[in-house]
Amino acid sequence: MSEAAERPKAAKASRRAWSGAIQGRSEQFELKRQVVLRTAARVFSERGFHQTTLVDIADELHISKPTLYHYFRSKDEILLEVQQMAIAQIIDVPLEPESGHSTGLQQLKEFVSRYISMIVDDFGTCLIMTGVLPLQPENRLIVRKGSKDIEKMMREILRRGVADGSIAPCDPKITAMLFFGAMNWVPYWYRTSGEIAVDGLVQRTLDFVLTGLEPRT
Amino acid sequence: MSEAAERPKAAKASRRAWSGAIQGRSEQFELKRQVVLRTAARVFSERGFHQTTLVDIADELHISKPTLYHYFRSKDEILLEVQQMAIAQIIDVPLEPESGHSTGLQQLKEFVSRYISMIVDDFGTCLIMTGVLPLQPENRLIVRKGSKDIEKMMREILRRGVADGSIAPCDPKITAMLFFGAMNWVPYWYRTSGEIAVDGLVQRTLDFVLTGLEPRT
């Protein structure tokens, strides 16, 4: 009999789970966008972009699929923004911590720390694991551009380090790509919840790359 | 008018392109399977698994989609076999080149050479770039198992090298994963058709990993 009475209840429950904060009404919009992005990033990374349906993401948030379209124009746009978030974490922060008189090696350490922190985050992990191929061509170019810029940062640091003698002579291009490889692969095996913390990982990575496997005499 | 006359010609032409060899009739089957696998691997890597339709693969080979089903049961099976081909290239060859009295370092060099050769090949590139997420769970386990076995090989080599002093002390687990990262990322930036040959890449990689970026005094 009272069959219709059940429906609104579910809606109420979902409303609460959606976001408990009582923020301003307009900031809510931006906030919820972020929550969607984080969730999408996580699920994309876990199951893969194409294995993830919009209903999956909606379910995770206890909302319905059309609601997602209130915040984003398309699945593609969600992925694009996720990846741009990741890239922005590196690009938007100028490198010099204080003043500009640090060695290339010091800058490299700073860069590695920042990059690995980004890569173990939901957004960074999604950037790497999902890749740009699912994006439509125009968006792909945008993300590719960002990635190239990041690569350029590393090359510059290496060049500077080689110049000031804090880094051994090497080909910046190849070295940078091998180095990025070591870091970009991290999402495939490292879990923040595991034995070693992010700081530890940064240290291990630096050890691996700086010291080398050949025994020092 | 003579519209129907065109069709058989296309079929004839495609027949020739399909495979020029005049092999035995039964070996043909296995041979064509390989051709499909190679092509699929290449296209999967270029466009991504889900962006590649079976018609794409068929077109590339100038055959029709159902023909693919004469050689494979499903799209998933194609990917599985591609990835198994890659893994087999490493697993199926025992490591010792001649006798067993080589150092860990020597074995490592041999391993890196073999692994990179695999990874720049169509099958290896597809293994890395497509990943196992598109596979259905059971097949995913099969490939994961193979990958784990390869990782174990590297860890063993590192342990051996540390033990015999040819490799500096290090944590085999972390080191192996960082090392694999450097190599697995190769498909994303390296082209065999580019400036440096595979042998050169192997050398650069070994330099990067063995020597380290810290200047040797």
Added chain:
DNA sequence: AGGTAATTTGACCCCTAGGTAAATCTCTCT
């Protein structure tokens, strides 16, 4: 309270692409 804008949703559309069936073609072998 009641009007209004923002938010959310159920129901629906529809195209894409994996997969199938049955007919046709072709090769080989006697």
Added chain:
DNA sequence: AGAGAGATTTACCTAGGGGTCAAATTACCT
């Protein structure tokens, strides 16, 4: 040559999932 197995194709089916719309619900404001 002709029979039969194997290979290939045309035409088709179908499910899944991205995307849309109008209706309903909620939240804010005076």
